[in-house]
Amino acid sequence: MWERVGKGSLIFMAAIILVSLFSGFAVATEATKFGEYSADDFAYESRCRQCHAIIYGEWEGTMHFNAYLDPFYLEEVKVASADTDGLVDEFCSRCHTPIGVVSGEIPPLDGSGMSDISKLGVQCDFCHVVSGSNGTGNAPFTVTPGDTKWGPFDDSKSAYHDSEYLELYTQSEYCGMCHEVIHPVNGLVIDDTYPTWKDSQYAEDNVECQDCHMTEGITEFKANPGRAGSGAPKRDHISSHDIVGGNVFIPVMFGAGNVADMAIERLQNSATLEVTTPETVATGEEVNIQAAITNSGAGHNIPTGVSEIRQIWLEVMVTDNEGKEIYSAGTLDSEGNIESAKIIYNNVLGDSDGNATDSFWLADRVLEDNRIGPKETVTEEHTFILPEDIVYPLNVETSLNYRSAPQYTIDHLFGEEMHEVPVISMNEVSSTIYDPSTPPEERTDSTPGFSIFAASMAFVLIMHMFYRK
Structure with a gap:
C-alpha cells in the first residue's frame, strides 16, 4: 500500500484540504506549513510562568506537557515510521511536537535535530499563538508567533505582550484540530473524538469540550473564579489548563500523581x-x-x-x-x-x-x-x-x-x-x-x-x- 503513495507531504496536505472542505468553518486560514518558522520565534514556558504561575502549574505534568516526551508515543512512532518508510513522521509529530514541525526540526524522529522548546510538547507559546484554523482533523492550525497572544477574552491587557480575542478558543473546533485524526492515505478516521462529540446531544446543547475538560467540573461545566495572570482582573471563570483525560499510565511514569x-x-x-x-x-x-x-x-x-x-x-x-x-x-x-x-x-x-x-x-x-x-x-x-x-x-x-x-x-x-x-x-x-x-x-x-x-x-x-x- 505504502509504495503507491508517493510523497507523504502531498498526501498529508491533501488530507488537510479534504477535512477543511467538510469542517463547517465559515472562515478558514491557511494551515502553517512544515519549516515555516524557526524555534527561536517561540517563547519558552519559563517566560509565561512569571505571570501565569497557576496556569503553568496546572499544565505541568499533563499529557499535553508530555505530548512529545511520552515514552509510549516515542516507541510506537518509531515502529510506525519503520512500517511506513517515514510517511507518518511529520503526520504524527504535528500534534505531539507542533513547534518541532513548523520549525522544520523533525524528522528525524530521534530528536537529534530538535531544540529544547520543541520537546515541550503542546506548550504555552504554541497554543496561544494559534491565530486561526483550516478546519478540524490532522492539525490544520495556523500559528503566528510573535508579540501577540490569542485567547478567549476580548478585554485582556498585558504589560508584556499584546492580547487578541479569537472565538476559536471557546469552541470545540480548537480541540478538534488534533483530536480528530484521519489516515493520510486511505481516509480512515483513526481518532473520532471530535466527530462523535459533533454528532452528540452535547453539541446540540452547546456543551463544548472546554466546558468539561477546562473547568472545575468533571463531566459538566463548573466555574473556576480567578485571574489568568498576575495583575489580571478577577473573572468569574478562568479555564483550567490541566485538561485531563483518562490516561493514568503515563503521568504515573513521570511522577505526576x-x-x-x-x-x-x-x-x-x-x-x-x-x-x-x-x-x-x-x-x-x-x-x-x-x-x-x-x-x-x-x-x-x-x-x-x-x-x-x-x-x-x-x-x-x-x-x-x-x-x-x-x-x-x-x-x-x-x-x-x-x-x-x-x-x-x-x-x-x-x-x-x-x-x-x-x-x-x-x-x-x-x-x-x-x-x-x-x-x-x-x-x-x-x-x-x-x-x-x-x-x-x-x-x-x-x-x-x-x-x-x-x-x-x-x-x-x-x-x-x-x-x-x-x-x-x-x-x-x-x-x-x-x-x-x-x-x-x-x-x-x-x-x-x-x-x-x-x-x-x-x-x-x-x-x-x-x-x-
Whole structure:
C-alpha cells in the first residue's frame, strides 16, 4: 500500500484540504506549513510562568506537557515510521511536537535535530499563538508567533505582550484540530473524538469540550473564579489548563500523581454501572447476572483517542461464603491478559488483508466498533449453573475496568516486566445471592456504592504511598 503513495507531504496536505472542505468553518486560514518558522520565534514556558504561575502549574505534568516526551508515543512512532518508510513522521509529530514541525526540526524522529522548546510538547507559546484554523482533523492550525497572544477574552491587557480575542478558543473546533485524526492515505478516521462529540446531544446543547475538560467540573461545566495572570482582573471563570483525560499510565511514569488522580476521577465519573442479580438461586439452577453500562459523563465515545488499544471491560467474580470461586469473567491472567470477558469495549481496526491490527497506520478499515457512545447504554449477560458443593451466601463482585493499552503491547515495546499498565476501576457493584431457604428477614441487602467508595479510598491510599516512594 505504502509504495503507491508517493510523497507523504502531498498526501498529508491533501488530507488537510479534504477535512477543511467538510469542517463547517465559515472562515478558514491557511494551515502553517512544515519549516515555516524557526524555534527561536517561540517563547519558552519559563517566560509565561512569571505571570501565569497557576496556569503553568496546572499544565505541568499533563499529557499535553508530555505530548512529545511520552515514552509510549516515542516507541510506537518509531515502529510506525519503520512500517511506513517515514510517511507518518511529520503526520504524527504535528500534534505531539507542533513547534518541532513548523520549525522544520523533525524528522528525524530521534530528536537529534530538535531544540529544547520543541520537546515541550503542546506548550504555552504554541497554543496561544494559534491565530486561526483550516478546519478540524490532522492539525490544520495556523500559528503566528510573535508579540501577540490569542485567547478567549476580548478585554485582556498585558504589560508584556499584546492580547487578541479569537472565538476559536471557546469552541470545540480548537480541540478538534488534533483530536480528530484521519489516515493520510486511505481516509480512515483513526481518532473520532471530535466527530462523535459533533454528532452528540452535547453539541446540540452547546456543551463544548472546554466546558468539561477546562473547568472545575468533571463531566459538566463548573466555574473556576480567578485571574489568568498576575495583575489580571478577577473573572468569574478562568479555564483550567490541566485538561485531563483518562490516561493514568503515563503521568504515573513521570511522577505526576496529581494528574493521575484527576484522570482516575474523570474515569470514575464517565460511566455508570447497574447490575441485576437474583436474590435467591438453588443449586443446580441457572444464575443470570445482567449488567447495564451507560456512558453517562463523556461527550464522546468511551473509550476514545487511539481506541484500538484502549480497553474497557466488565470483570465479574462470584464466590461462595468460604471464598471458593464459582464463576469469573474479565479477570487478568499472570501475564496481564484479559480472560473470558464477554466483550472488550473498543475499536477493532483491520489491515489491507482484513486482519485485526493494533497499528492504526496499517489499518484501512474498521472490523468492529464496540465503544459506548455519549449517553448510550449497553448490556451484557452472564449465566452459569450453580454447582452443588457451595456454601451460601454467594458474593457477586462486578467492576467496570479501564486501561490505556494492553499489557502485551507495552511488553512488546519496552520488554517484559518493565512497566505494568494500571487497571482503573471505573465503577463497582456488589450483591449477594442467598439460599432460597433463607428467611427474608435474614437477607442483608447489598449497599450500592459502598464498595465503590471503599475501593476508591484503597486505591488512592496505595497510589499515594507509591508516589511518596
